[in-house]
Amino acid sequence: MMMKLKISVITLMLASTFLQTEGFTATTPTTSASKTASTSDQTTTPALHDFDYTTQNKIPWLASGYNTWKWNDHSINYVEMGDKSKPAILLIHGFGASAYHYRYNIPDLARDYHVYAFDMLGFGLSSKPITDYSAEVWRDQTVDFIEEVIGKTTTVVGNSLGGFTALYAASSSAQSEKSLINGCVLLNAAGRFKNPDAPPEKEPNAIIDAIATLIKRAVIQLSFIYTKQPARIEQVLRQVYPINANNVDEELVESIRYPSLDPNAAEVFYRVITKNGSGPQVYVDDLLQDLNGIPLMLCWGENDPWIRPAAADKIQALYPSSLRVSIDAGHCPHDEAPEDVNLAVRNFMSQLGN
Incomplete structure (x- = not known):
């Protein structure tokens, strides 16, 4: 029992630390250099094709x-x-989740907008290659998806890790000749801020680093095995839905558990947690500076046990033109309080002239 408790605590600490201090290293994905994106390869599931978004709420x-x-x-x-x-x-999910996490947002927003949500590489039902996972990978996926699938100006909305991805994509798009992102909504976004008082990093010791990596891998993968159990998934979800846990249901738990059965899931989990890769850090400060005036809204669950409202305060200070909507929810306001988030997104879209 004590071992199970320690593993559960370690996993929660890993997730919390990952989300609070996420400052991804920028790397180039070790995938095929040639980009393949053919809409002719798209397949539509009949069950979703028959879905009536005007009458069904999720x-x-x-x-x-x-x-x-x-x-x-x-x-x-x-x-x-x-x-x-x-x-x-375009709705972008957070760490360990999938497009399904926007189950209550997609059909409601689809009444007035053309709504997309994808599974980031390594998550949900998307492929889980053994590669270096970094913010740059998901940023490129977002930008390419907008260009090649959506094909028109898009407002990006992201939660947690997906919020950082949305901000990174918007920032990069703003620096391009033709920006396809006209607005960005952050739902309790992850991300690291610069700390001018931080001590310089020490020179790495190859032997010590190798031993530490082995220990870290064992602990993280053991915690992954333990926490992919439905009861543990539900336990963690309830902690981040502190106001209204009614939406923590079997379907949500299964949408997180099922992708973890992929043979590569444990290794992907390890690589994402440890930010496998090398390169310069990506900081929220720099991304905000590069937005070039793109409208930004913070739709923030004020009771988040992982990413405190102070993070939103910091973003507002760095980007004074940003809007702020406080939601009585935790880390996942879009699923804990979907009506409030949907209303906020609609109001933001109206301000954009949509």
Whole structure:
């Protein structure tokens, strides 16, 4: 019992630390250099095709997936709903989750917008290659998806790790000749801020680092095996849904458990947690500076046990034109209080002229 408790605590600490201090190293993904993105390869699941988003309040969980986009020789699962002539919204999930985490947001927003949500590489029902996972990988996936699948100006919305990804994509898009991102919404976004008082990093010791890596790998993978059990998933979810845990149901738990059965899932978990790769750190400060005036809204669960409201305060200080909507929820306000988040997104879209 004591060992189980220690593993559970370690896993929660890993997740919490990962989300609070996430300052990804920027690396180039070790995938095929030639980009393959053919809409002709997309497949639509009949169950979703028949879904009536005007009357049903959430999308179904489908282990078979929804639509498929081929990207860098990998399969990316995504949901698409709404009138193609309407303004586009792309929803990006957080660490360990998937597009399904926006189950209550997609059909409601699809009444007025063309809504997309994908599974990031390594998560959900998307491919889980053994590669270096970094913010740059998911940023590129986001930008390429907008260019090659959506094909028009898009508002990006991201939660947690997906919030950092959305911000990174918006920042990069703002620096390009033709920006396809016209607005960004952060839902309790992860990300690291610069610390001018931080001591310089020590020179690495190859032997010590190798031993530490072996120990770290064993601990993280052991915790992964333990926490992919449904009861443990539900336990963690309830901790980050502190106000209303009613939406922590079997479908949500299964949408997290099922992808963990992939043979590569444990290794991907380790690589993401340890930010496998090398390169310069990516800081929220720099991304905000490069937004070039792109409208930004913080839709923040004020009772988040992992990413405190102080993070939103810091973003507002660095980007004074940003809007702030406080939600009475935890780390996942879009699923804990979907009506409030959907209303905030609608108001933001209206301010963008959509």
